[in-house]
Amino acid sequence: MKVVILSETYAEAMGYAGTCIPAAMAKIPGVEVHYVTAGLPVYYNAGDFKKTYAEFQKSDFKPGDQRSVQGYTVHYLGLSPTYGGVRLKGLREKLREISPDIVQTFSHVSWAAIDAGWLRSSLGFKLFTGNHTTASVYPLAKMSAGFFHPLRLKELLVRKLPGLFVSTQIERCYGATADCSDVALRFMGVPREKLVTLPLGVETEIFHPAASEEERQSAQELRRSLGVGDDEIMCVYTGRFSRDKNPLLLAQAVSELRKTGEPYRAVFFGEGVQREEIEQTEGAIVRPFVHYTALGELYRAADIGVWPTQESTSMIDCAASGTPIVVNDTIAAVERVEGNGLTYRLGDGQDLKRVLLELRTAESRAALGQYGAAKMEGRFSWRALVQRRVDDYRLALANDGRDRTAR
Numbered sequence: 001m002k003v004v005i006l007s008e009t010y011a012e013a014m015g016y017a018g019t020c021i022p023a024a025m026a027k028i029p030g031v032e033v034h035y036v037t038a039g040l041p042v043y044y045n046a047g048d049f050k051k052t053y054a055e056f057q058k059s060d061f062k063p064g065d066q067r068s069v070q071g072y073t074v075h076y077l078g079l080s081p082t083y084g085g086v087r088l089k090g091l092r093e094k095l096r097e098i099s100p101d102i103v104q105t106f107s108h109v110s111w112a113a114i115d116a117g118w119l120r121s122s123l124g125f126k127l128f129t130g131n132h133t134t135a136s137v138y139p140l141a142k143m144s145a146g147f148f149h150p151l152r153l154k155e156l157l158v159r160k161l162p163g164l165f166v167s168t169q170i171e172r173c174y175g176a177t178a179d180c181s182d183v184a185l186r187f188m189g190v191p192r193e194k195l196v197t198l199p200l201g202v203e204t205e206i207f208h209p210a211a212s213e214e215e216r217q218s219a220q221e222l223r224r225s226l227g228v229g230d231d232e233i234m235c236v237y238t239g240r241f242s243r244d245k246n247p248l249l250l251a252q253a254v255s256e257l258r259k260t261g262e263p264y265r266a267v268f269f270g271e272g273v274q275r276e277e278i279e280q281t282e283g284a285i286v287r288p289f290v291h292y293t294a295l296g297e298l299y300r301a302a303d304i305g306v307w308p309t310q311e312s313t314s315m316i317d318c319a320a321s322g323t324p325i326v327v328n329d330t331i332a333a334v335e336r337v338e339g340n341g342l343t344y345r346l347g348d349g350q351d352l353k354r355v356l357l358e359l360r361t362a363e364s365r366a367a368l369g370q371y372g373a374a375k376m377e378g379r380f381s382w383r384a385l386v387q388r389r390v391d392d393y394r395l396a397l398a399n400d401g402r403d404r405t406a407r
Helices: 017-025 091-098 111-123 150-167 178-187 213-226 248-259 275-279 292-301 314-320 349-358 362-379 382-399
Strands: 002-009 032-040 066-069 072-076 079-082 085-088 102-105 126-131 170-175 195-197 233-240 264-271 284-287 304-307 325-328 341-344
Touching: 002 017, 002 085, 002 091, 002 111, 017 032, 017 072, 017 382, 032 085, 032 091, 085 091, 085 111, 091 111, 102 111, 102 382, 111 126, 111 150, 126 178, 126 382, 150 170, 150 178, 170 178, 170 382, 178 195, 213 292, 233 248, 233 292, 233 314, 248 264, 248 275, 248 284, 248 349, 275 284, 292 314, 304 314, 304 349, 314 325, 314 362, 325 349, 341 349, 341 362
Parallel strands: 002 032, 002 102, 032 072, 102 126, 126 170, 170 195, 233 264, 233 304, 264 284, 304 325, 325 341
Antiparallel strands: 066 072, 079 085
16 A cells, blocks of 8 residues: 655654654555655744744755655655645655555645645545644634624635635544544535544654653663753653743742752753743753653653643653653643643743642652553554554545555
8 A cells, every 4th residue: 555645844853643653654564655745844823933943954955855763755746836835746746656545634624635645536545634733723613703793704715715625635634632523524615524633643662751761861861961950850841942832930930949959850841932931940951852752761861741732742751751741731732641641721920830840749740640651651652553554544445445555
């Protein structure tokens, strides 16, 4: 079975679905995986991209290049800017060359999904889409807007109508969380019967508790190299330092705890507009982004992982490493924190301090961390989640009366 994963972006250094899914899928016997992309960096269209990600996501690949990565083939196409994003040049020719059985996109409303929808019938593949847009970053999901509200009318034109067309061409749309599925249902035209909520996963070969004395020693040495004392409680945040993510709140909470004699230390890996404010906060250590494969050791070295506002896949990576997490009380993906972490009132620094103090003892942290590692291994490993996608692909081909899975 040939599978094409289609996306305008590609970020090999970041442990997102775009890198982890093809790598895990390529390990399944009988599956040949191709990743077709323009090679744009993730968040390329964000207002703070230059400040946050430009240095970390450099690439010198050009249209027409191909290369092998972790068992799958990456194909780079050209792009043409257009309304609502970019389109991949030469997509028809590339798909005809590969002759896939399955095409998977990570978005339901994008030019990649729309173009794949137009090409599906003539090229004979089965199309699957996804939605990773959570309610927390989708304004209409949090508004009581009437039908004639300008934002609702705009979304009807730019999302709902294109989404309705794409929905006629797909087998399944995978929502990364329950609220992602709800957004796809309410605002992107995906019918309920084609929606499947399938969480994002964890690369458990990278993210796991310390399993040997060597790993434990390595974690201890990393702490010391960062300047974290053996008796300090290390709180880690990884990701962009943006206002919407608001890691500054963690820095401020830890600073206040330290002023009262509490042994907390905040460590931040990333970049963004809040960097200078965080660096000026007493008790904060700031480092640049690192390749996602280096984060497992970092999470094992930490005592607590903290993401103050929006959801992040880093939450489950940290939990899989045996470290308890702290997130806000409004996240819809509660399965990421239940039993393996605590929640605080969104934006409330005093409540964040209260929750951090609840995790002051090694015993309290160990209980949550051990549960989280077991839960992530059992329910969130990419290995198992990708197998569910492949099973769906094979079923779609079988239902079409064509046995193409042996190709």
